[in-house]
Amino acid sequence: MTTYLACMGTRPEIIKMAPIYKNLQARGENVQVLHTGQHEDVAQALYTFFDMDPDYQIQLKRRLPGLSDLTAELLQGIDRVITEVKPDVVLVQGDTASAFVGAMASYYRDVPVAHIEAGLRTGQHDPFPEEKNRELIGRLAHWHFPPTAQAADNLRREGVPAQQIHEVGNTVIDAALWVKSQMDQHGAPDALPPEVQSFLRSHGASRLVLVTAHRRENWGRPIQLIASAVGILLKLHPDLTVVWPLHPNPSVRADIQSVFSTLDAASQQRLCLTDPLEYPALISLLARCHFCLTDSGGIQEEASAFHCPVLITRDSTERQELVDAGGAILVGTDPHRIVEQASALLNNPWAYRAMQVHESPFGDGHSAQRIADVLTCARNTH
Structure with a gap:
């Protein structure tokens, strides 16, 4: 042995x-x-x-x-x-x-x-x-x-x-598919925190976008730019809802919250800022969201398991395979580019379907x- x-x-x-x-x-x-x-x-x-x-x-x-x-x-x-x-x-x-x-x-x-x-x-x-x-x-x-x-x-x-x-x-694909199969067999109502469940119920007809940001190189001004882009998207698309699990770092949270504090009330109602989610909850959101906006390498991989388009808030990625397959786009932290690419996914069904890769390049x-x-x-x- x-x-x-x-x-x-x-x-x-x-x-x-x-x-x-x-x-x-x-x-x-x-x-x-x-x-x-x-x-x-x-x-x-x-x-x-x-x-x-x-x-x-x-x-x-x-x-x-x-x-x-x-x-x-x-x-x-x-x-x-x-x-x-x-x-x-x-x-x-x-x-x-x-x-x-x-x-x-x-x-x-x-x-x-x-x-x-x-x-x-x-x-x-x-x-x-x-x-x-x-x-x-x-x-x-x-x-x-x-x-x-x-x-x-x-x-x-x-x-x-x-x-x-x-x-x-x-192996992230192994884990994601295993979790999804467990939820399919046993149900997943408890995977999400109660406040997120309530938020999703109240916006059932809306299209959901999952946002995450944690990379050190995006701390400070870059993450504020990402938040600004999300605020613009909420204003432009009344049928859009956003769930954003916040990084636990207090300064990172403060940077994001400072941007959203100036958002109009109607847009704020369609934004859910929550604590970091446990893994089953994250998989549950990935399996149901319209697309995700993220700087996370793991989420790029996991999203591909569920045919979920990814906008990557970085200038480069070590997971270029998903970009090459058409399932992800590097948008950086420029609000104009983020809004442009996200709006294309929201407004153009053909562009959206083109980014739904049918087989994950990761496993x-x-x-x-x-x-x-x-x-x-x-x-x-x-």
């Missing part, structure tokens, strides 16, 4: 690691879960939802707000767990500090690393620091699991040996099985 240590600490990591955890466990493997504490406020609900309680947890002190302090704390904490568990393989996902430091700590202890969602690149400075995190993990990992052909090509161009690259799709719901096949086969031959 192989011992795996799944190292994760943020909401997207937990969601995308859960299908792998379940698949390896079903094969009788020993999978230990390390929660690094990066997203402490939302993590436990997700672990409970996926029946994946952590075996180890790091209590981050965060005495200083900088990335150097976070990296140092994570390195010491993850190293202690690796020393205790003595895993055969460490699993890291994506491009967070937890993933990068988990890979680095494993390398220091000579433990092979499997990188889930490898090879994503913008080729630019942003997103910061994620772009550099994933590049560095690409130099440390042994198994690379890119979700798409483009991501695999990125790794090959960087000199990663072909035999270490396994294109498998993205078919069987990515975790492919990853487990590679890992268990590789370990069984040693």
Whole structure:
């Protein structure tokens, strides 16, 4: 039996690691879960939802707000767990500090690393620091699991040996489709918070747009511009409703709320600003919304599973495959461009249907099985 240590600490990591955890466990493997504490406020609900309680947890002190302090704390904490568990393989996902430091700590202890969602690149400075995190993990990992052909090509161009690259799709599609099937079987009235349920009931005939914004590069003036564009759309389209789960950062919330405080009363009635949503609630909204406006990489992927058009409030994306497939458009944070593209989706049925991709470029719901096949086969031959 192989011992795996799944190292994760943020909401997207937990969601995308859960299908792998379940698949390896079903094969009788020993999978230990390390929660690094990066997203402490939302993590436990997700672990409970996926029946994946952590075996180890790091209590981050965060005495200083900088990335150097976070990296140092994570390195010491993850190293202690690796020393205790003595895993055969460490699993890291994506491009967070937890993933990068988990890979680095494993390398220091000579433990092979499997990188889930490898090879994503913008080729630019942003997103910061994620772009550099994933590049560095690409130099440390042994198994690379890119979700798409483009991501695999990125790794090959960087000199990663072909035999270490396994294109498998993205486990976020596995997770999203599983959640949607659970809701279809058991109903989903309780997935959404009561205030959001009430809001949607009162605007049942309206077209719903989901808005999210959390990227560090969009904090401050850019997120105010996004909010301004949403306000203009509400004024221009009386049949439009917007649900916007707000980032927990107080200054980010204040920037958004300051813009909407000047919005006319009729438009404000069709706007629902809410706290961050739990994962099933987010999937419920994605499955019913007309389109989404977001800077989130995960939502770009999840939306594609439900044929939902995406307007990306960034100037570049490491998930270019959805743009190339016609399911997403990069609109940046310029209000004029956001309003123009959103209005096209609201006014032009042909333009809307053209952005409803029928097959997600990110996967078919069987990515975790492919990853487990590679890992268990590789370990069984040693």
